Amino acid sequence: MKTSTSVVLSDTVAGKTIRFSGSLTTPLLTTMAKGYNVELSGSSTNVTAATEFLNTGTVALGKTATDKLLFAGGLKAVAPSKVSLAGTIETTGNTAILLGDVDTPVTLLADATLKSGGGAVTLGGTLDGGHKLVVNTSGVTTFTGAVGKTAALTSLTTDAGGEVNVNGGSVTTTxxxxxxDALKMTGNTTLKGSAVKFNAAATSTGTLIVDGAATIKGGTVTTTGAQTYKGAVTLEADTVLSSSSGGDITFMTTVDGAQALEVKTSGVTTFTSNVGASAPLKSLITDESGSVRVGANSIKTTGLQTFNDAVDLDADVVFESTGQGDITFNGAVNGAHSLTVNTSGVTTFKQSIGAVTHDAHQRHDRCRRQCQVQRRGTGHHLVGSELHGDLRQDHRRTELQRRGRTCRGHDVREHGRRSPDAGLHGGRRL
Structure with a gap:
């Protein structure tokens, strides 16, 4: 249907449907605040003026993924009881798209694309439906309600150049x-899907749970609360993960990628599985105000590793730098497991090793298992603290060995000569 005059939808019985099966072209589409339904579809529906659906029945915009509907002056549908989407729904310039509110859920009938040049795109209610959604705008995209909570979306993609606000607490896709876009989350948020890709910076005013493989390319993920990564994490850019209120940052499986990783929180940073096993990190740094738990068997980088927090070992661990990077433990190291350090750079222990039991955090004078520091190449080992457990050192392996007591005054040798730092504690000889 094509007309050069306005189309007014008014005198229709509540519960009945006004359906445009083919494309509609009109300069103005007007609806009334009555309980009828409206359905628009077709490959080239075009409404020139701003359109607001005032009918309190349902609104269906598109029927199949190939439908195309242009509302050049903007689009608003918050009065209807439900809004359904399919195909490409577009506005021009900086005109906005506002669909749904707390009383108006939005459902995908087929794969859908919402497109605006620079206008805001807002899904004001919950969003469900087992289909793909793409949102393209250089403006602000807002998901006010939960996404995919009742019926998970197939996928969700936003384009670059704008901002995405997730305010409903969860986004679920298969x-x-x-x-x-830059991602801003309000409150505690769970992102659940086969993969979650942060291609720009991400922030949250609460906790963040990523339930699926995570790819981080945006450089920073900043939260007020905790961060939990349930799937494998891949770094595609140098990355800083931080929690401003001391939330724990937990990696429940592997972390890989030839990029630098810095973790900043006064809470507990936990590496449950191997780091850098498939693709060694460029470097790894943790800040000084929290603690680090390592349940992995391998932490591998090409460059430096600096642990400014206390480190607790939950497994036998090899810390390795393949590119002569320094490996530095600025906090205490504890745990009833073996510790191996492989690097031709400098290995530094600034505080006590094995002085606290893993479970009770009480001082004791022997390790439950052997603690060893191994190096390869010609790197030096600077030991400036009390050493507890079984440890001794030669040109291939550094182990300071003494069962049952702190190693005070023990000679540490490198390449057959006594290390100048042997037996020193805090700058003085033990």
Whole structure:
């Protein structure tokens, strides 16, 4: 249907449907605040003026993924009882798209794309439906309600150049979520999908749970509360993960990628599985105000590793730098497990090793298992603290060995000569 005059939808019985099966072209579409339903579809529906659906029945915009509907002056549908989407729904310039509110859920009938040049795109209610959603705008995209909570979306993608606000606490997809815009989350948020890709910076005013493989390319993920990564994490850019209120930052499986990783929190940073096993990190740094728990068997980088927090070992661990990076433990190291350090750079222990039991955090004078520090190449080992457990050192392996007591005054040798730092504690000889 094509007309050069306005189309007014008014005198229709509540519960009945006004359906445009083919494309509609009109300069103005007007609806009334009555209980009828409206359905628009077709490959080239075009409404020139701003359109607001005032009918309190349902609104269906598109029927199939190939439908195309242009509302050049903007689009608003918050009065209807439900809004359904399919195909490409577009506005021009900086005109906005506002669909749904707390009383108006939005459902995908087929794969859908919401597109605006620079206008805001707002999904004001919950969003469900087992289909793909793409949102393209250089403006602000807002998901006010939960996404995919009742019926998970197939996937969700936002384009670059704008901003995405997730305010409903969760986004659930069966496939991937790709956030090319800066991502801002309000309150505690769970992102669940086969893969979650942060291609720009991400922030949250609460906790963040990523339930699926995570790819971080945006450089920073900043939260007020805790961060939990349930799937494998891949770094595609130098990355800083931080919690401003001391939330724990937990990696429940592997971390890989030839990038630098810095973790900043006064809470507990936990590496449950191997780090850098498939693709060694460029470097790894943790800040000084929290603690680090390592349940992995391998932490591997090409460059430096600096642990400014206390480190607790939950497994036998090898800390390795393949590119002569320094490995530095600025806090105490504890745990009833073996510790091996492989690097031709400098290995530094600034505080006590094995002085506290893993479970009770009480001082004791023997390790439950052997603690060893091994190096390869010609790197030096600077030991400036009390050493507890079984430890001794030669040109291939550094172990300071003494069962049952702190190693005070023990000669530490490198390449057959006594290390100048042997037996020193805090700058003085033990």
């Amino acid at each position: 496939g991937e979520q790709v956030y090319n």
